[in-house]
Amino acid sequence: MADSFANEPTPLRRSGLRRRRGLALAAVIALGVSIAQTPIAAAADTPVFRPVGAAPAVPNGAVRLTEPQADQPVRLNVELAPRDPAALQAFVTAVSTPDSPQYHQYLQKGQFAAVFGPTRTTIDAVTTALEAQGLNPGAASPDGLSIPVDTTFGNAARALRVGFAGYRLTDGRTTYANTNAPELPSSVAGVVTGILGLNDFTKPVAQHTPGTRTVAAPKGSVQPHAAQPNVATPSFCSDIKNLLSSNGLTDTQDYWEPSTLSASYAYNTAPLYNQYGNTGSGVSVGLFELENYSPDDIAAYESCFGLRTSVSATKVDGGPTLPPDMNTQVGLESALDIQTVAGLAPGVGIKVYQGPDNANSTQYLDVYRRIVNDDAVQVISTSWGLCETNAQAWDPALLSTEANLFAMAAAQGQTVVAASGDSGSTGCYPVGPDNSSLVVDDPAAQPNVTAVGGTRMTLPSGGSSVVQSTWNTPGEQPGASGGGVSQYQKLSGAGNFQSGVQGAGYSNVCAAAAGTTCRQVPDVSALADPGTGYLTAFGEDTNSQYWTIIGGTSGAAPLWAAIMALTDASGSCAGNGAVGMVNPALYQHANLLTDVTAGNNILDGSGYTGNLYSAGSGYDLTTGLGTPKAPALVEALCSAKAASVGSSFTPVTPARVLDTRSAGPIGAGGTLKLPVTGANGVPSSGVTAVVLNVTATESTDGGFLTLYPDGQPRPASSNLNFVAGQTIPNLVTIPVGSDGAVDIYNRFGTVQVIADIFGYFTNDGTGYRFHTSTPQRLLDTRNGQGVTSGQATPVGTGGVFALPLTDTAGPGNTGPLAGAAALMLNVTATESTDGGFLTVYPSNVARPASSNLNYVAGQTIPNAVVTPVNGSAIDFYNRFGTVQIIADLFGYYSAN
Template identity: 45%
Template sequence: MAKKAHAASGRPGPAADKTGRRARVIMAASTAAVALTVVTATANGAVAQTGTPGSDAPKRIGTAPRVPAGATVTGATASGTRLHLSVNLAPRDPQSLADFVTAVSTPGNAQYHHYLAKGQFASVFGPTRATIAGVSRALKAAGLAPGKVSPDGLSIPVTATAAQASRAFATGFRNVRLKDGSTDYLNTSAPSLPADVAASVTGVVGLSSVNTVTSHHTAARRAGKTSSGSATVSGRGSRTVTANAYTPALCADFTGSGLADGTDYYSPGKLAGTYGMTSSATVGAGQTVAVFELENVDAGSIAAYQSCVGTSTSVSTVYVDTTAGAGAPATDGSVGVESALDIDDLIGLVPGASIIDYQGPDAASATDQNVLDVYQRMVTDDQAQVISTSWGECEAVESSATANAENTVFAEAAAQGQSVVAASGDDGSSDCYRATGSTAKAVDDPASQPYVTGVGGTTMTGSGSSATQTTWNNDTGGTGGGVSSRWAPVVYQGGVATTTKRAVPDVSALADPHSGYPIYLQDSSQSSSPLPAIIGGTSGAAPTWAAAIVQANAGTACQANGQVGFLNNALYTAARSSYPTNFWDVTSGNNSTYATGFTSAAGYDEVTGLGSPREAGLTTALCAAKGTAATGASTFHPLSSPKRLLDTRNGTGWGLSSIPTTKPLVAGGTAPVKVEGVGGVPSSGVTGVVLNLTVTGTTGAGSVTAWADGTTKPSISNLNWTGASQTVAASATVKVAGDGVVDLSTNSTTHLIADVQGYYTSGTTGSKYTALAPARLLDTRSKVGISTTTKISNAVVSLKVRGHGGVPTGAASVVLNLTATQTVGGGYLEAYPEGATRPTASNVNWSATGITIPNLVVVPIASDGNVSIYVHGTSHVIADVSGYFSTSGSTFNTVTPLRLLDTRTTAALGSGKTLALQISGADGIPAGVKAVVLTVTVTGTTGSGYLTAFADGGSRPTASNLNWVQGKTISNQVIAPVGSDGKVDFYTNSTTNVIADVAGYIG
């Protein structure tokens, strides 16, 4: 991390103080004075390649730091240089931790707001004792003296000389002179550890003392000026702020300054009222909020502000890696300004809360290790429900070791129910500009961390209903925002931020110093007493959002249903459900501060995120009751015609309501699709949904995974394709959780369409399923079900269903496996009840000549007992029946999707061979089930062929479930009967690998 002083970090200006720090604070005039996502993993799709065993040789962890731009190497680091290090450990099961965080922070999930108890993290998710002991032994064997592991079990402290660390981690050290003239050291190679412990270590922090951490406050002189234009202060002696009874306004230092509240600055009351927050002397009572600081704070300045607003908020300090009074004193109008901004903002908005200032060493001398230590202490203490930080650094400069360690600590905070908000920076889209001089797009850490809520900045004028907000970007700086270079797309931004990585910020609030935050600061060159000032930056926006969360936590809904905790899952859910009610959209401006950046637009953007809070509506959304999803045996309800829920080509169901986008779903991206209450599906009680998924305009090989929102993304796929420019469809039966949303994710950029064919609900009002031995009802190649052998071209085929293939006269719907084969050009199939209007949704799609492609469909049967199949284009058509729904039969039960079979890990299924797959006992499936719902995939096909699934112990039917041509990867949903021994058989007439993923069972 090159050093930054305690500067106001805006655009460079013509004047600097004697240390080079930009002093741009608005001095308020008065009679006495004038005027800071474990998460990147992507689940393997059905056709992902398996890994290879690692080597036993020592392994390097992460990468070596780069010499900062403008710095020069000055020689080797003295061998006796003392290093403060930490060896950071991975959680015992990173995926389980990620899954738990998703569950406790997603509205509708049964675990919503059921957080870990204080001190519970280490025993539940921390590394095992054996892991900690093994790493400690390895460090001792390397000549180091590891200290006591942290309370959460995530880090082992080590103090060593450069010579000791060099031998232990097989790295050298060198000194560098930074462009500001200071000298630091850094390691020349990534640290090396024995292979048997390296897998448990996420990184070693502290091997470099180079850092670029800085506060994100900025300001501009604008009032109280002499004729020459310079700032003035009346009187350099001591002055007293007259104590006031509480009022959401301010004392005469501001009201008598000639500045207007709501125009030149925002008093706590005016700011709270504009954002729909509450103003009272006790608001926030019972809550604790913590602020992260790397500087001394002037207690007198905080006392002056409390006197001005009439508050008596409890403010305490916890010192981390430093002691009281150490570091630069907060007396020069620069040091302590960030701390004053953070604390005064919170005092004004939540005066009833308690504030803890977690203070580390001065930013000018702090290392990555110091920064990490402060965050970790804030989380392991678990005293504060909300954590606010207005400090950060350019993501591209931060070491991977530090980023990974922070990520785990913030995941720990989320698991405990702590909310973390962070300023997104004041250098627009060029967050690295001050650290490296680069104007390239970059974002700030920790605002870009997946488990942190990044807060951008706005310019605001007026108040109440007449207030307006635009993007903050002027001569004082601009809101940080953009796309992470480190973190993969996050599920909670799916359908809102259509970016290839995590997008920043998430939200925004007032940041412009021209209408900023009133504070007091100490400047001994002007006065011996604290001075009133107005300041801005995203450093003001972050604690404003922290205060909004504190107010929500203190309200009756959160008191009953649990504190907000990790904000982002609920935040984006609230945006999708009722955007204008919960957020104040900011639609004008950009963050092109040093170079072309991003532009504000309706809905989410990488400038102001979702916008500013509308507290009343947002509190309701964030403090929703703990969810309970419908469970148990289910019955089926077919739709008379498929309804389109998502189409990324035209914005249907995509992103925020009434704000469509025509962008494809990016690789690694997620599209949350609202199921309940849409397209004829009831608004509650839905346990599962049958979707027809279609990809079109593919950009390369890929797969789609569907799963219940707020639950773990499974390591399966529902639809696969093999190259660019393809159109492929597949059915999927997907569990629906408490919020009524299904998530769709792809590992390759493509347009995605989702049509609902029917749904399951608990109870007995729907139809039950009866499995049949698959039977062929239609084959245009051989006059089965039709009188000719001619390919069908742009015509409708009438298929007799009732009374055929075992389907009785009382059947309401039929399950057919439709296959298009020997295609000519592109085309599609549509199945629907005979006599009904032909739907706009398709069931089987192909994009070239010579394709063979299947798909399972559930079709209501017309009163005449028939189903119509429309062929658009030219193709032979095959239809095999595998079951039906009626008033008799068996109920359906959803399960957590799970991979039951993958022959790639053993041996391919040979031509003419049969494989028996155990179903009962897998994924909680009981004995005696009648049928199982599977997604079956063939890959690595060696020639054209087909696969048939049938009950073990029964006769192999002549019908097929999958058909393919050589070299293709094909998926299809299969509802297969289960034998009395609890097994399903797979037969293939051509050697291929077979994969089977379960979605539910019947019986």
């Protein structure tokens, strides 16, 4: 019975709704409560330790040196799992897929932590565990996914039970690394995905080629051009054009400048400027960089093309210190990125996020974390990366940390584009040990990133149509379009935007299970060949400003970023929302890209002797779907709308369907089968998914629960994470198996599980559709909001608080949420004087024997709640003590 929850340990904080793939259920739950949280009880005096992650592999050829000095400072980031990784990715799929009812219903700025980030109690538990080991952790990042720790190697070794060693790598760098996996108390180890900063093997590199041809323009010889009207394509200054011509360099043959690039049939962005006045105004592009840039280079470029594009810099972790330099090429990548975006989308705002020179993995990821948490740009472009096998081997926490950050970006509606690499099908070339193996680059291979490959593009003399082929330059400085099959990233279910798409040469190198495929790279492509590359202002001395022609997929990525910015700025997207994680839409509109069918990406000199990969008709592993055709692609991406059909929801009177405390807990690695159809108001057939409020309690170890359809393979994800001894609830939407059952898997220790059912989904159209609403507070008993005369607050033992449903967000806005069948609420209990629980239910029905959230005295805990509406009020029942209640409305279900 529900009453047995009265004296449970402190639950984890909960404020997010779980949404499974393909279901029209909102997951936009924000917590608007600014009150202190009570940490969980301290772990045992002699905790059991468990490894977190793995030790890094030592790069081939590394020479072992002495370990770092014990008093030498080191910065660590303790990375935490989202509270429900499966629900996070399901939400990303829902808001990114054009045929989803939730298409473009992104999280609002600052909502991620409350909806998908680790709970406050989880963060506090990990912080307390670190402190107990003698470390001094800082405040968690805004997303809640990372806890910084500034310490020394000696303290880190003792606290995390690791050894350290120094190494000299074959590239001459002196590095360090942990010699074994770090260990944490088992009570929190299950919620920690890895610890960054224990080694510095990884070194991301820019994916550009060296400047191939450079000319010097005497300072003062170039006359500034007036800024062009917003409806005009940027115009190339004759001074530089003539200078290039005198050096035998011709536009469209040896290089492409913005006006010819935008006017070419290949991209054809010019009509966006000239016919629609779209220059990207109102949209911001964020550039990921690990170097400084020269403002003089940017000024020279803007002066030549008559631009006034706003460019600003944000330094992360202190930022870079080395000045731009032609000889070392510091600043070349930044110049290329800034100028490519400005030239093709002159009205955008460009925000350059700069990490330290020679950044380690901690600093590298801190830059992405800052960009995503700032949420100040709609498009993110990165031309830096490393081959994914080295990333995984040298820093086992890197790929998973990136994945969480890019999922957060997608959930917020940010588009991320990344260069696919310049080493063809052998992504680790020239850095060993797998420099002749088929490998793709990271972060391009991340599923929530759009990977951009490279092409060669020329305009034949006297011709009107460009000729495109796969970029592949042999010689002393070879380069080719990065592409292939990921060994680590997989796509499955509704989130598999590459379903039915298989490039020639594909193989199951990621060991994908049935119904799952390995991520293929690239998705799209653009100009990258330095032989027909980008004209860039880079480098100066006392007398001259230099202009150089460069290439690489690091030019192709910002080109796509510019086109995505133009897309977001278009009139259609203004009404339907930013394109966000654009991969599903791109694969649906492959006909609006130019299919590149010639060439291969077998890199000259790599040592690879096979024949993979070649371009061909349709998707391929050299140029992906092809190059963009604007404005048709822009219009198609913006005109896609959320589907009006799909799963519909039917609420039921809440009922308890599982309580293992009467029969015994689920053991470590154990699975419990739970039939959910054919009872409690749920039909025996036609049900696609059910909504359960699942609570874990009396756990003997830190771990997680995974819910999945019975009869299907268990996914590598979790629905509910907990530490030892906690009680934590979570509202879960889970598909049912063909037999009407779901399975519940427990990873570590033993745990008691309670489940209450609140509704079900069908595809027959008989249920209700979800409608989002602007978040609004309906009730706060602390200050009287929603409290009518004569109602007692706080709510006492056995008390029932009736909340009238005065409508401000429901269908028709004509009274008590007319037509609403159920409400989506975030309910918070706080200032409780005793352990107990809340039950939320319609005011005109008997109180159900279930609970929505459980708490101990003094705790503040929120949870997502779906409650049916059968009248003009809903009731909040409190079992023990007194408690203050806060309720926020985020949406409702109705037939309209």
